[in-house]
Amino acid sequence: MDHLSQVIARINAAEAEIRTRYFEFLRIPSVSAQPQHAGDCRLAGEWLVSELKAIGFTAELRETKGHPAVVAHHPGPGTGTVPLLYYGHYDVQPAEPFDLWTSPPFEPTMKEGRNGPVTVARGAVDDKGQVMTWLAAMRAWHEVAGGPPTAIRVLVEGEEEIGSPSLDAFLQEHAAELRQARAVIVSDTNMWDPKTPAISARLRGMAYAQIDIFAASRDLHSGLYGGMALNPINLLAKILAELTDADGRIQLPGFYDGVPEIGGNLDAAWDSLGFDEKRFLGDIGLSVPAGERGLKPLVRQWARPTCDVNGIWGGYAGPGAKTVIAAEAHAKVSFRLVGDQDPNAVLDSLEEFVRSRLPADARAEIQRFSTAAPVVVPEDSPEVAAAQRALAAEYGRPAVLIGSGGSIPVVESFRRILGLDSVLVGFGLDDDQVHSPNEKFDWASLMHGARSHARLLAELAG
Amino acid sequence: MDHLSQVIARINAAEAEIRTRYFEFLRIPSVSAQPQHAGDCRLAGEWLVSELKAIGFTAELRETKGHPAVVAHHPGPGTGTVPLLYYGHYDVQPAEPFDLWTSPPFEPTMKEGRNGPVTVARGAVDDKGQVMTWLAAMRAWHEVAGGPPTAIRVLVEGEEEIGSPSLDAFLQEHAAELRQARAVIVSDTNMWDPKTPAISARLRGMAYAQIDIFAASRDLHSGLYGGMALNPINLLAKILAELTDADGRIQLPGFYDGVPEIGGNLDAAWDSLGFDEKRFLGDIGLSVPAGERGLKPLVRQWARPTCDVNGIWGGYAGPGAKTVIAAEAHAKVSFRLVGDQDPNAVLDSLEEFVRSRLPADARAEIQRFSTAAPVVVPEDSPEVAAAQRALAAEYGRPAVLIGSGGSIPVVESFRRILGLDSVLVGFGLDDDQVHSPNEKFDWASLMHGARSHARLLAELAG
Structure with missing residues (x-):
């Protein structure tokens, strides 16, 4: 039996162990946005360091201005191969509102899902579960062959869910060490459907800000004051309402600069995926696409910008x-961006949009929380080809090249700072x-993922 | 020395005792809107029953569907006089946000204010402090003359701050007992300024509802869903924004039906009050009146309807x-009403306004919290004349006849159900x-109020 077959067999035999480690990781409430969880973020990083050391990596926690990052090295078979750089994040989104969870968010629980058993927990998939797929593959290679068949660098950050504020500086500081890689392997995206693997070729960018209005x-x-005193909630509602017109077009001046039209081969390729809009919306209790009118659903999700109010209070x-009549009113607003849209220019425009609508007596503050440029990754690299072979072998059908509505800002940073795709x-x-x-991750997805990564390592063997 | 002079002297001598009782009353956190304070509401009612019994009243707590009401009787000098009915409320508004209080809201604290000492506490003026003014007057009459110089009924409710939902039924049930009165005496309004007493001749009405949007x-x-999924916060902002136009005119169909123009004598009388708009707004950090354009400030406050969003979250x-992207979004919206505006018709119109703006996939619920018709009280009754004499004697200057932007729904109920002005x-x-x-009540206002009520009782002696 060759190494890969043994590695696959080892992963299948280790299912219970994988679950035990995965659940340990999920129990750490590493919510990067909430200061009370700063200690838990560090703990999640330390947990990873310990895991990586156990499978032959040199690994350590490195400080940033925010939550620490995990960096690890493995020489592979020692033949001087150019390493792969694996990226992930150990931080998770806030779990609020707690009362809507059917089991505690940091007590991982197995339940029966639509496609079989699932793990329910905050971070079950994003990104602890996805990190677990390649960790399990590396562990199996370690146990079967004494290590992965290629040199590896690992970088796991703790601030992805708050927009990776420290990461660019971190990459610059450690550029010499991290840029010596063939490519970055990132597991933080979706499959096409439970049976069809996918490689994401484009990610939307993001610009996220908080608007604070004071009166x-x-x-x-x-x-006593109604009719005399400026109401900041009424004002905030008017400003937010004007951000989009009746057709869902975003009204910030210059907003659509750099948004490309989708046509030709790409349009045809996306059409051929046969996206089931009715089911996609039906799963979340909706029936009609919102936002801009007259767009195909995949164009809407992958290739058009958005404006969503993510929170409002006052x-x-x-x-x-x-x-x-409140003295202040607040909203969190984010934009998903595509093509050549510049997130900082979008927030500049938002700031001007808000300020130009303030009557006398109103004051606004705009807090910028995160920005990420949109990304399109090359579809013809040797690493993408290797991933396509690995996924096809694991799933018995070809992987499709898709887009993603979400943002992974670090992908753009890797290209800009390290020169890596x-x-x-x-x-x-x-x-x-x-x-x-009730975030969940299908157990079958985790196991398929672990085997896929094991195969990808074999494909990319130094 | 006649009785009145002795009563006034007694009030002046009892300053410390008045404060002790007043502080006891303020320490009871009788927040009617919050279920956790239901027991405290009952406690505040029981405190009043005990106070009234101590000064010769027969008094008891009477159940309603919500918080209990206090009803008390005093026969006065026993000469078969027609009683006066004193109304007040023992419940208070929620104290949130707690962190903006400079002393705990239910720990009354004396501080130095702009016009001398003030008491800071939730309910300091609204309405516990105002109730205290007539309680102190009645106690002094009890101590000096064995009782008030006229028969008295007292009705103190515990649901004014949530729109008096049980009061109409209560008045109907006890109409035979309560309607035998010359007039209702209500202390829940403002003076013109610290030196100028006032009788309020008009109160705005109110309609208050909560809009819940579900997507x-x-x-x-x-x-993953931006651009596909309906965002209920974006939608709510659009609906709220459309409630008013750029000139502050409220856009509900039929809203201005029944809103009278203010002109002639009334306009001249209000002009003569010399309202200092700049100071009124400056006190709250503002400089320009909001809402409808081109109106005189007192017309704006007393004689025009409003639309304010009182809270928003999602x-x-x-x-x-x-x-x-949230699954739901919520707002509390209220309208102040004038003239012949019908609060229920306004909320019907709001409901239709919201529903007609719901796209497919959105659902709305409208919760109606309170309604109150606008009120204009007669300015030429013997009781108003008596109050003018009493206030002029106490303050050394005439009382002015003013409006109030606020609502006291019970005033309309007294007229409709009991036939009483x-x-x-x-x-x-x-x-x-x-x-x-940091709600406060000037100590001088409380003492002036107590003496004014003592004088009013003398003026209205059976």
């Missing part, structure tokens, strides 16, 4: 009636409830 | 960025921060 110096009685939100091979599904209550 | 069956990742409101004589000031953090 009176204190909360006011709406009877005034009284308790039970019953409180007749108050990424191979985005991920095992999530659209119904995984990523960022929502 | 997808769960929270969604804004990358999606993620924690620190940092969470890329979520009200005399609205209150001692609040515009800067009392009613319904806001």
Whole structure:
């Protein structure tokens, strides 16, 4: 039996061990956005360092201005091969609202899902479960062959869910060490469907900001002051309403600069995927696509920009009636971006858009939380070809080249700072409830993912 | 020395005792809107029953469908006089946001204010402090003359701050007992300024509702679903924005039906009050009146309807960025009403306004929290004349007849159900921060109020 066959057999035999380690990782509430979880973020990083050391890596936690990053090295078979760089993130989204979870978000629980058993937990797929796929593959290679068949670098950050604020500086600081790689392997994307593997060839960018509107110096009685005092919630609603027109077109001046039209081969290729819009929307209780009118669904998801209010608050939100005019109002707003849209220019435009709509007595602050440029990765590299062979062998059908509506800002950073292209091979599904209550990861996806990564390592053997 | 002079002297001598009782009352966190304070509401009612019994009333707590009401009787000098009915409310607004209070809201604290000492606490003026003014007057009459110089009924409810949902039924049930009165005396309004007493001749009405918008069956990742999934916060913002036009005119169909123009004598009388708009707005950190354009400030406050969003929430409101499309969004919206506007018709129109703007996949619920018709009280009754004499004697200057932007729904109920007009004589000031953090009541206002009520009782002696 060749090494790969033994590695695959070893992964299949290790199912219970993989679950034990995966659950340990999921139990650490490494929510990067919430200061009270800073210690848990470090703990998740330390857990990874220990895992990597156990399978022959030199590994350590490295400080950033925020949560620490994990960096690890494995020489592979020692033949001077150019390493692969594996990237992932150990941080997770906030679990709120807790009351909508059917089991505690940091107590991973096996349940029966639509396609078989699933693990329910925050981070089940994004990104702890996906990181687990390649960790399990590397462990099996270690156990069977004493190590992976190629040199490997690992970089796992702890700030992806807050927009990777420290990562660019970190990559610059460690560029000499990290840029010596053939490509970056990233598992943080989805399959096409439970049976069809996919390689993501394009990711939308993002620009995320918080708008804070301030008016009176204190909360006011709406009877005594109503009709006299500026209401910042009414004002915020007007500003947010004007961000899009009745056809869903975003109204920031210059917003559509750099948004390409999709046509020709790409349009035909996407059509051939036979996307089931009705089922996609039906799964989330909807029936009609929102946003811009008259677009094909995959163009809408992968190749058009968006504007979503991600959160809003102000005034009284308790039970019953409180007749108050609030002193302030707040909203979190994000834009998904495509083509050559510049996230910083979008936020500049947002800032001007808000300020130009402020009446006397209103004041606004715009907090910028994260920006990421859109990315299109090359579809014809040797690494993409290797991934296509590995996935086809594992699933018995070809992998499709898809887009993703989400953003993985680091992919753009890898290209800009390290000069490296990424191979985005991920095992999530659209119904995984990523960022929502009851996030899950199909157990079959995790095991397929582990075997796929084992095969990819064989394909890319130094 | 006649009785009145002795009563006034007694009030002045009892300052410390008045404060002790007042502080006891303020320490009870009788927040009617919050279920966890239901027991405290009952406690506040029981405290009043005990106070009233101590000064010769027969008094008891009477159940309603919500918080209980206090009803008390005093026969007065026993000469078969027609009683006066005193109305107040023991419930208070929620104290949130707690972190903006400079002292705990239910720990009354004396501080130095702009016009001398003030008491800071939730309910300091609205309405516990105002109730205290007539309780102190009645106690002094009890101590000096064995009781008030006229028969008295007292009705203090515990649901005014949530729109008095049980009061109409309560008045109907006890109509035979309560309608035997000359007039209702209500202290829940403001003075013109710290030196000028006022009788309020008109109150705005109110209609208050909560709009709940529902879209997808769960929270969604804004990358995977952005551009496909309906965002209920974006939708809510658009609906709220359309409630008013750029000139501040409210856009509900039929909304302005029944709104009278203000002209002639009334316009001249209000002009003569010399309202200082600049100071009124400057006190709350503003400089320009909001809402409808081109109106005189007192017309704007007393005689025009409004639309204010009192609260809004949805999606993620924690620190940092969470890329979520929420499943639901919520707002509390209220309208102040004037003239012959019908609060139920306004809420019907709101409901239709919202429903007609819902795209496919969105669902709305409209919860109606309270309605109150606008009120204009007669300015030429013997009781108003008596109040003018009492206030002029206490303050050394005539009382002015003013409007109020706020609503006291019970005034309309008294007229409709009991056939009784009200005399609205209150001692609040515009800067009392009613319904806001750091609510206060000037100590001088409380003492003036107590003496004014003592004088009013003498004026209305059976």
